[in-house]
Amino acid sequence: MRESVQQAKDLIIKAIKLSGDSFARSLDRKAPKKKVVPLLKNAKNILLDVIRTEPDNVEAIRYLAQVEDELCHFSSAIKYLEKYMELTKQHSKKDLARLYRLREHSKEARILPISQEKLEDLGRYIEQSLLSSPCDHTFRFTIAWAKRNGINVEQLCSALEERGGYCDCEVIFNVVRG
Numbered sequence: 001m002r003e004s005v006q007q008a009k010d011l012i013i014k015a016i017k018l019s020g021d022s023f024a025r026s027l028d029r030k031a032p033k034k035k036v037v038p039l040l041k042n043a044k045n046i047l048l049d050v051i052r053t054e055p056d057n058v059e060a061i062r063y064l065a066q067v068e069d070e071l072c073h074f075s076s077a078i079k080y081l082e083k084y085m086e087l088t089k090q091h092s093k094k095d096l097a098r099l100y101r102l103r104e105h106s107k108e109a110r111i112l113p114i115s116q117e118k119l120e121d122l123g124r125y126i127e128q129s130l131l132s133s134p135c136d137h138t139f140r141f142t143i144a145w146a147k148r149n150g151i152n153v154e155q156l157c158s159a160l161e162e163r164g165g166y167c168d169c170e171v172i173f174n175v176v177r178g
């Protein structure tokens with residue numbers, strides 16, 4: 001398990017290096033650079049595997065918080081960072097500041113670029129589409145709907161993710177009905 005965590009850590013470092021200076025955590029950071037997403041997702045999967053067998057592996061939880069932060073999955077990063085602080089009973093100034101920043105990011109990222117009526121329309125569209133073709137764990141119907149309605153796809157999807165909707169069926173369960 002140690003090697004796995006190390007492997008994940010190396011991937012994160014590589015991703016941060018590849019991202020360059022623009023990766024600085026400013027409040028306007030909305031999405032990671034496309035080229036580093038596969039590295040980060042790979043690191044995330046390795047770490048999720050580790051905590052499946054060792055749920056209290058604090059090192060893995062710590063890195064998961066970082067990966068989710070880099071992926072701009074702020075609410076998820078908050079969850080892991082809080083878990084880490086709870087398990088280690090450590091509340092360093094640095095971590096508290098990080099938690100504060102993540103909460104600010106999350107508040108901003110949760111803002112949907114569409115009205116409640118539009119959200120319900122999206123829900124109906126997805127439900128109708130899923131009847132003939134089950135969810136493939138992507139946003140394909142959400143994206144199709146957004147394009148048809150002239151809505152910024154990236155902005156919409158990141159807000160949906162921040163609300164726990166990482167694919168079409170989760171948009172229904174966690175966002176529209178959530």
Ligand SMILES: [Zn+2]
Nearest residue numbers: 135137167169
């Ligand atoms: Zn799904």
